[in-house]
Amino acid sequence: METTDNSISGGTFHDVVVMARDAHLHYHHPRRPVPRMSPPSVRHYVNNAPLFARMDAVWAGCRAEAVPTRMLLTGVPGIGATAAARRWLQLHQEDFPGPQLHAVLGRDSSGSPIDSVAVLESWLGILGVPKEDRPSDPGALAAFFRSWTSSGPVVVIIDGAVTTGQVAPLLPGSDESVVLITSHERLPGLVSRFDVEVLPMEPLDDGHSDELLCRVGRLTEDTRTVRQPVVRACGGIPLAVRLVGSYLASLGPEAVQELADQFEDRRTRLEAMRMADDASLSGMLDVVYRGLGADDARTYRLLGLLPTASGEVRAAQALLGAADLPTARRALRALRTANLLEQADGETFTMNRLVHDHAWRCAQDDESRQIREEALDRIVRYYVDCAECAEAALSSRWRHDPEGAYEAYARNPATDQASATRSLERQRTGLLAAVDLASSTGRHHHAWRLCQALWTFCLRGGHHADWIKALKTGLASALECGDLLAVARMHFELGFAHLDRFSSAEDDAHDARHHLEEALRLTCSPESQRAEGHRRTRSSAWEGLGLLELKRDRAQEAIACFAEALNALDGVDHPRGRALLAYHRGRAFTAMGRHDDAERELLDAHRMFGALADHYNEARTLVRLAEDRRAAGDAGRAIGALDEAVPIMRAHGPAYQQAGILLLRGDLHKAQGDGGRAVADWTAARTLYASERSIRVVDAQRRLAPEPADSELAADSELADDE
Incomplete structure (x- = not known):
């Protein structure tokens, strides 16, 4: 049960117009904080004045025609499309006082495009939309988002789009909206379907590359001649220039000549890298990585093992095996100095995805298998502990707990509900990615436990797309473990997640019934009939089937299911x-x-809830x-x-x-x-x-x-x- x-x-929204399908109601309330998810601007920005002039012209034209402004910045990896979007918004920050929503798309660990429905569910939570108001069908959810954002200016930044279908549900409804999309692809469907203006980004010319290198590298005029081979080797890729500039800043201007000699020497391995579009970036990452001290290089390699390119300092502490947070912060600070990561605040950091991929490759090439496995053990365990600690604070429901973690938290609570919710929201992306990491690296016991620990957070927040995807992975891992009760629990939780969403477009009624019946089948074997965990799960599955019948207006059948659920609890202390x-x-x-x-x-229910001091119920x-x-x-x-x-x-x-x-x-x-x-x-x-x-x-x-x-x-x- x-x-x-x-x-x-959830978050809050400012100057909202609340809309029904055919009714518009404007209401006013005290000013509240506006969600601002846009990433911070970068330092030492050069060039792109022509690009910004073109963006200004597109924006002005769209405003004159009273249509949404939608622009796609596209170019080779490392070209700086995201940085350009940030910079343009910074130049117009007073023109955009409303909400700013940000999503990083791309592909997941399986190579599939990131699900936009999961992004929408997250955005609506941040905007403070109650879960009960949100439609369940993906198409209806996108329409709801367009309606909700139709009343005034809103900025949407979509990074790393790989398909037109990913972008479509995330387009707001306001004619005053501004949507900035970045992608390595041209995505012609965005032009034909949504009139998106495509703005190709060109590499920096040598003059601007040199200017950026001097700013980041703190180089003086007397190095101009000797640094030209370095400038040319960067290929006009801003990220490559920044990386090598940080490298030179750490070594001093005397290192320019040595580095220039390396680039001029056609016998070096960097020569071959000039053939590919991302050659300069790969080359610069190799140069900077080889120039790191032993401890910093180890930090860089291990950060490549994180399941996401962003995280909390506490996650880095666990991954690195650092003794305390100050030690972890010092380790990250060294990589920040080298432009290998950014720190948004004192508690979080992010790496460019290309840099993160390079760090992962370095970990595979230069780190021993034992060290990699130990680091993976630490980071997966960290996410499991975070999730189980928060879940224990959020709910007293029964969980399959073979290691006694929830019993320990019940005896000594580690956090309160508000703090637990904030922690899970901050780490949501990492926690969900950790499910895939645990499963793909054979840590199946941790994968299904992570899924179980995300139940209350996903249920309350309405994170159905992420929840169901994670639970499917958790079910596969539970099967690998051979833990019959874990498999039954994953089937039950999957059934309940489908039941809670109950989308006709996604056939949730069918899927809910399938998984709930599987949970029943697995807990009805003769050897499991008397085990309390199996009986609780059997009762929960019958309860879910009863709720399914109620949703289908079959009250008589629901009564029969609830009777079976009660029978399963015979002898179990579960008031x-x-x-x-x-x-x-x-x-x-x-x-x-x-x-x-x-x-x-x-x-009777009222009396029992009162005796339990369960005042909400x-x-x-x-x-x-x-x-x-x-x-x-x-x-x-x-x-x-x-x-x-x-x-x-x-x-x-x-x-x-x-x-x-x-x-x-x-x-x-x-x-x-x-x-x-x-x-x-x-x-x-x-x-x-x-x-x-x-x-x-x-x-x-x-x-x-x-x-x-x-x-x-x-x-x-x-x-x-x-x-």
């Missing part, structure tokens, strides 16, 4: 699970019109009781249940759920002829929905409009469930 609460966390099953049965009996049975089950059960009493024609009892639920939810639940209760109570007051109390509840609900950036503010506004139609008052006000 799986239980979670429904807390919603919370029994309370939830009573709650589900109450829902089903209401749907069947058996209101006496529904009231009995919901009162206590309030939620009161809301269900009110809905049943309304359906039974007992409006007075329904209002009484909501009167009891309001203060509990105010103290223990999210604003979104509070608003739903007030909306429902206002409807009941109106039906009872008490217009004054109805208006008070609807007004309070509107304020709460507005604070949550919810499109349901429209529902409250409709009720508050002069002489609302009866059909509007009958709009569905049932709270969204997050089982």
